[in-house]
Amino acid sequence: MRPHEFISLLCGVCLAWVVPAQAQQPDQRVADLVTTGKIRMGVFPSFQYSKGPNGEARGLAIGITRALASRLGIGEVITVEYPTPPQVVECVKSGGCDLGFMLIDPARATEVDFTPAFVRSDFTYLLPAGSAIRTAADVDRTGVRIAAVRGHASTAALLRIIKQAQPVYADEYEPTFELLRTGNAEAFASIREMLLQYSARLPGSRVLEDSYQSNFAGVAVPKGNAGRLAYISDLLDAMKRDGSLQRIINGAELRGVEVVASKNTN
Numbered sequence: 001m002r003p004h005e006f007i008s009l010l011c012g013v014c015l016a017w018v019v020p021a022q023a024q025q026p027d028q029r030v031a032d033l034v035t036t037g038k039i040r041m042g043v044f045p046s047f048q049y050s051k052g053p054n055g056e057a058r059g060l061a062i063g064i065t066r067a068l069a070s071r072l073g074i075g076e077v078i079t080v081e082y083p084t085p086p087q088v089v090e091c092v093k094s095g096g097c098d099l100g101f102m103l104i105d106p107a108r109a110t111e112v113d114f115t116p117a118f119v120r121s122d123f124t125y126l127l128p129a130g131s132a133i134r135t136a137a138d139v140d141r142t143g144v145r146i147a148a149v150r151g152h153a154s155t156a157a158l159l160r161i162i163k164q165a166q167p168v169y170a171d172e173y174e175p176t177f178e179l180l181r182t183g184n185a186e187a188f189a190s191i192r193e194m195l196l197q198y199s200a201r202l203p204g205s206r207v208l209e210d211s212y213q214s215n216f217a218g219v220a221v222p223k224g225n226a227g228r229l230a231y232i233s234d235l236l237d238a239m240k241r242d243g244s245l246q247r248i249i250n251g252a253e254l255r256g257v258e259v260v261a262s263k264n265t266n
Contacts, residue, residue, distance in 0.1 A: 026072065027072075027231060028227065029227030029228060029230055029231040030072060030228055030231045033072060033074065033098060033228070034072050034073070034074065037074055037075065037076060038076040038077070038078055039068060039069050039074055039076070039077050039078065039098050040078045040080050040096070040097045040098045040099075041061060041062070041065045041078065041079055041080060041097065041098070041099060041100075041101070042080045042088040042091045042092050042096075042097030042098075042099065042100035042101070043057075043061045043079060043080070043082075043088065043100070043101050044081065044082050044084055044085055044087070044088050044102075045081075045083070045172070046102075046191070046194070047059070047060075047121070047191055047193035047194055047254060048061045048102075048217060049061040049062065049081075049101060057079045059248075059252050059254075060217070060248055060249065060254075061101040063251075063252075064101075064118075064219070064235075064245075065077050065099070067235065067239060067244065068235055071235060080096065080097050083171065083172055084151045084152075084171060084172070085102050085103075085108075085151050085153070086151045088100045088101075088102060088220075089108055089112055089220070090111075092112045092220050092221065092222055093111050093112055093222060093223070095222055098221075098228075099219050099220065099228075099232065100112065100219070100220040100221075101217070101219060102153070102217070102218075102220060103152075103153035103154075103215050103216065103217050103218075104117060104153075104215075104216050104217065104218045105153040105156055105157075107156060108153070108220070112220040112221065112222065112223060113220065113221050113222070113223055113224070113225070113226075113229050114219070114220055114221075115218045115221075115232050115233040115236055116218065116233055116237075117216030117218050118217060118218065118236045118239075118240065118245060118259065118260055119216070119217045119257050119258060119259055119260060120214055120215065120216050120217075120257075120258050120260050121193060121215055121257045122191070122192045122211035122213070122214055122215065122256060123153075123154045123157055123158070123189065123190065123191060123192075123211055123213045123215055124190075124191075124192050124195060124207060124208045124211040124212065125146075125187040125188060125189055125195070125207070125212075126188040126190070126195040126198055126202075126205060126206075126207050127188075127205060127206055127207075127208065128180060128183075128186075128202065128204070128205050129204025129205055130204070131186065131187075131206075133187065135210055136210050136211055139162075139212075140161070140162045140163055140165045141164055141165060142164045142165075144164075144165040144166070144186045144187065145165070145166050145167075145168045145179075145184065145185040145187075146158065146165050146166070146168065146185060146187045146189050147167075147168055147169075147170070147176045147177070147179035147180050147185035147187065148168070148169055148176065148188075148189050148190075149169070149171070149172065149173060149176045149190060150169045150170065152190070153215060154189055154190045154191055154215070155167070155169075157212070157213045157215070158189045158212065161212060161213070165187075167189075168184065168185050173190070173194060176190075177198050177201075177202075180202070181202055189212070191215065192207060192211070192255070192256035193254050193255055193256050193257055195207045196255055196256065216260065219232050219236065237262050240260075240261070240262040241262050246259055
């Protein structure tokens with residue numbers, strides 16, 4: 001073999017090694033997640049996150065986080081569960097959670113950054129059997145007590161609109177539902193999907209067809225982490241377009257939850 005042929009062959013071999021190595025470099029926007037080899041997902045019990053019969057995580061939050069992990073080649077997803085949304089906000093804010101799942105709310109947006117909304121639903125009311133209330137507007141009357149979960153976006157939205165009704169609080173869904181079931185409230189305000197679940201446990205109850213506000217869910221990341229925010233936003237956009245986000249909704253049997261249209265519709 002002539003010297004120049006040997007040199008050409010050697011360069012080709014080197015190039016074959018270099019190009020794949022460069023192609024495998026992680027996206028710098030999420031290189032820190034790839035380096036740690038795990039994603040810590042902040043959640044609280046909601047329509048986005050619940051546990052199966054064997055305690056396994058399921059719902060939108062785990063489906064999206066697993067899609068992110070698969071895309072990055074990360075093998076470990078850690079569920080960091082708290083009872084309430086403010087605790088998840090604090091976990092994301094402090095860096096104890098890499099991302100968090102919750103509804104987008106102006107107050108929360110001062111503490112964490114949100115991706116564009118990926119699903120929407122409604123805030124509405126669950127009413128007991130025999131209730132004379134027919135519309136969401138009818139709830140805001142003197143003498144009406146509204147059971148609400150302290151710290152939830154549905155409660156923050158409720159407090160911005162009611163003028164005459166009286167909110168009565170509990171810290172989690174179950175005791176809030178008990179306020180309604182035991183007659184200590186005339187209505188239960190929350191997101192439609194959760195109210196539909198509780199309605200099945202209260203004979204004769206019903207969920208109003210209309211709502212007091214539409215709401216949108218986003219993925220929260222620590223303030224100032226623009227790269228991670230952009231990367232997850234791109235992932236959600238892709239999941240909307242390829243139908244995988246809708247399949248997660250269908251698989252979780254979520255009612256009254258709709259995919260928000262992709263920002264890129266072409």
